[in-house]
Amino acid sequence: MKRNYPLSKVYGLLEPGPVVLITTAHKGKINVMTLSWLTMMEFEPPLVGMVLSEANFSFAALRASRECVINIPTADMAEAVVACGNTTGRALDKFAEFDLTTRPARQVSPPLINECYANLECRVSDVHMVRRYNFFVLEVLKAWIDPARKQPRTLHHLGKGRFVVDGETIVLPSKMR
Amino acid sequence: MKRNYPLSKVYGLLEPGPVVLITTAHKGKINVMTLSWLTMMEFEPPLVGMVLSEANFSFAALRASRECVINIPTADMAEAVVACGNTTGRALDKFAEFDLTTRPARQVSPPLINECYANLECRVSDVHMVRRYNFFVLEVLKAWIDPARKQPRTLHHLGKGRFVVDGETIVLPSKMR
Numbered sequence: 531m532k533r534n535y536p537l538s539k540v541y542g543l544l545e546p547g548p549v550v551l552i553t554t555a556h557k558g559k560i561n562v563m564t565l566s567w568l569t570m571m572e573f574e575p576p577l578v579g580m581v582l583s584e585a586n587f588s589f590a591a592l593r594a595s596r597e598c599v600i601n602i603p604t605a606d607m608a609e610a611v612v613a614c615g616n617t618t619g620r621a622l623d624k625f626a627e628f629d630l631t632t633r634p635a636r637q638v639s640p641p642l643i644n645e646c647y648a649n650l651e652c653r654v655s656d657v658h659m660v661r662r663y664n665f666f667v668l669e670v671l672k673a674w675i676d677p678a679r680k681q682p683r684t685l686h687h688l689g690k691g692r693f694v695v696d697g698e699t700i701v702l703p704s705k706m707r
Numbered sequence: 708m709k710r711n712y713p714l715s716k717v718y719g720l721l722e723p724g725p726v727v728l729i730t731t732a733h734k735g736k737i738n739v740m741t742l743s744w745l746t747m748m749e750f751e752p753p754l755v756g757m758v759l760s761e762a763n764f765s766f767a768a769l770r771a772s773r774e775c776v777i778n779i780p781t782a783d784m785a786e787a788v789v790a791c792g793n794t795t796g797r798a799l800d801k802f803a804e805f806d807l808t809t810r811p812a813r814q815v816s817p818p819l820i821n822e823c824y825a826n827l828e829c830r831v832s833d834v835h836m837v838r839r840y841n842f843f844v845l846e847v848l849k850a851w852i853d854p855a856r857k858q859p860r861t862l863h864h865l866g867k868g869r870f871v872v873d874g875e876t877i878v879l880p881s882k883m884r
Binding site: 564581608609696700 | 716718719722723724725741743744745746747748749754756757758782785786789792793833835836839840842844860863864865866867868869870871872873874875876877878879880881882883884
């Protein structure tokens with residue numbers, strides 16, 4: 531079960547640089563791909579900048595539908611994460627193939643992936659940098675999190691199938707948001 | 708001692724989302740700040756997109772000089788990382804205050820921080836998104852790495868002084884770069 535998550539806290543999910551799974555929906559077909567090139571751009575409403583290469587099948591869906599969901603997987607999903615990054619949805623139902631189950635999002639057409647500990651429903655808010663950099667600015671409209679997972683261990687891609695998994699958490703006195 | 712690092716491998720340093728220290732130089736004054744909002748945008752030459760808020764003293768230096776160094780610290784530097792994020796260089800020499808030593812960069816004016824395990828000399832290559840988002844596109848001109856540090860444990864900010872430290876590394880067969 532997931533619960534609503536405050537938009538003001540979304541930055542804390544994305545600025546640590548986790549590998550994410552992007553779901554899209556277009557012309558009656560849903561798809562999912564793996565992505566690591568994204569950054570927070572504004573706290574609230576949360577804006578996310580994301581590079582999604584035109585070489586990917588998901589690119590046309592995102593550009594046309596202007597919606598996606600950023601799903602944040604944990605380390606136990608590493609094999610599915612790599613599999614989603616090494617295949618194309620052109621001729622494959624990745625959800626069925628890699629045992630990913632979905633549920634409808636609230637505000638966008640692409641689905642939430644149940645197995646991911648957090649899901650961010652996004653609408654494309656700026657396409658000025660798409661032609662030059664494949665860079666989309668997204669606004670997070672709604673965020674979901676699994677409250678039962680207190681210390682989700684996310685994956686960070688180091689290149690060529692190497693990932694570092696979240697280790698210990700440290701807390702220092704800080705004025706930073 | 709650091710050695711030259713291939714530009715083609717720079718993405719593997721940044722896409723895992725480490726907290727970084729940004730050094731700038733402007734009007735004879737060097738400064739350093741902490742930052743987590745950046746993403747890879749292209750493999751080679753490496754392009755990096757970075758949000759550096761105009762509220763920071765470093766903003767004017769970056770915009771005017773169009774140069775910076777992205778220094779990647781490790782977990783043992785956590786206190787200095789937080790301190791650099793909680794202070795302003797307007798009236799403080801953060802390098803002296805927080806025991807950070809520097810050496811000259813090769814291609815840009817801002818210095819490299821010796822204590823960081825990797826340093827990326829950058830030139831601002833696109834300012835079209837600065838006015839709207841404080842978003843700079845940087846080209847990495849030269850990269851340095853400490854070859855003695857095989858598994859650097861970087862920091863990932865979770866918000867409000869909480870950081871997750873790199874844990875174990877896993878390797879899966881992958882076609883992804």
